[in-house]
Amino acid sequence: MQTNIRNAPLVLVGAGHAHLVSLRHWVTQGYRAPAGSLMINPEPQAWYSGMMPGLIAGRFQSEQCQVPLAGLCAAVGLELVCSKLSELNADTGLLELADGQTIEFETLSLNSGAAAPTPFEHDQSLQLLGAKPFPGFIHQWQSWLSSPPRQLAILGGGAAGFELAVALRISFPDTLLDLFSSRTLLSGHPPRLARLARARLKHAQVTLHENQPIDSITDGQLYVQSSAVLQPQAVILATGTAAPAWQRRCGLDCDADGFIRINPQLQSLSHPSIFASGDCASLPDTPHSGVYAVRQGGVLGDNLMAQIKGTALKTYQPQPSALALLACADGSALLSYGSLATEGRLAGKLKDWLDLRFMRQMT
Ligand SMILES: Cc1cc2nc3c(=O)[nH]c(=O)nc-3n(C[C@H](O)[C@H](O)[C@H](O)COP(=O)(O)OP(=O)(O)OC[C@H]3O[C@@H](n4cnc5c(N)ncnc54)[C@H](O)[C@@H]3O)c2cc1C
Structure with missing residues (x-):
């Protein structure tokens, strides 16, 4: 009882x-x-x-x-x-x-x-760190600041994976960074946005692996279709x-x-x-x-x-499309809306303005 x-x-x-x-x-x-x-x-x-x-x-x-x-x-x-x-x-x-x-x-x-899913087999031989929940991610990131990892693999070719990859470059200038996307990069966005993102990743010296779904992690190695592709120190999951x-x-x-x-x-x-x-x-x-x-x-x-x-409930109507603003670590941002894709400082200022306005409203 x-x-x-x-x-x-x-x-x-x-x-x-x-x-x-x-x-x-x-x-x-x-x-x-x-x-x-x-x-x-x-x-x-x-x-x-x-x-x-x-x-x-x-x-x-x-x-x-x-x-x-x-x-x-x-x-x-x-x-x-x-x-x-x-x-x-x-x-x-x-x-x-x-x-x-x-x-x-x-x-x-x-x-x-x-939380971010782990869509593959793994034998616990590598540290897997979800981008969410945020407190755990931030805690590990802070401890890496005093002892940066040799090589990090970031899994997830969506907005979060891209943003984290270019941001981690600033935190860890000497760490090898590899971004794995199971499909083409930013596949739900206009193709031009992916082109802009690829250029940003190249500039940040992040190695991009597109159409490379990680199947398993064994003995510290990442595998795609039974082929070992990388042996990083840790894996960050931005996998949805x-x-x-x-x-x-x-x-x-x-x-x-x-x-x-x-x-x-x-x-x-x-x-x-x-x-x-x-x-x-x-x-x-x-x-x-x-x-x-x-x-x-x-x-x-x-x-x-x-x-x-006990009164009448309201109806939520999802907006047909949403503005996406992807932070690029230097204050600029990539922007997509419908079939439009662009980038620049103005997009970054808009993102900061929206984010800071949200936080002002909440606190
Ligand atoms: C790096 C990164 C950047 C992102 N940037 C953007 C962006 O710019 N724009 C955008 O639209 N989306 C972005 N996203 C996606 C966005 O984070 C999520 O879609 C959004 O947070 C979902 O909000 P939510 O209201 O579902 O709850 P969340 O914001 O996920 O919050 C859930 C809360 O519930 C708590 N909780 C969890 N489990 C329990 C439990 N069992 N009991 C009690 N409490 C619990 C958590 O601690 C947390 O406080 C980003 C994601 C990542 C990883």
């Missing part, structure tokens, strides 16, 4: 981008969570992904990339619990936390992100998003990859008192990206309050 169960009318799990926007929205609307409501996040601050490559490139300090949670939570009547959800039972409405607490919720909102194990077994309707299927009101398809947003969720035409998570935040904030009050 379960003892010491804490009851909470509303529980927010993960201080992801969508929850940050929701809470700021509540502050401006004067909403307060019902008494006893909780926010659960492993750390007392949230990291903003858009500025992480700038932090690695030495353009920002850590504090500039973090949103402190205590004040924001207090302003809307949420108690901040620094722990991690380890199990969810969607049918019984119970959460288990890593610190041993059990919580029974009435309404739950999940915005706990996703993978759902955590608890999502697959929590009883919520999930897609084939374990992401929580939601409706346009951001509710679980199977359990309407559970909301999900950002990278942990699955909604048609909604890529896993900070831009989309941020846009969901406003609707989510209103819908959580509406759910509690």
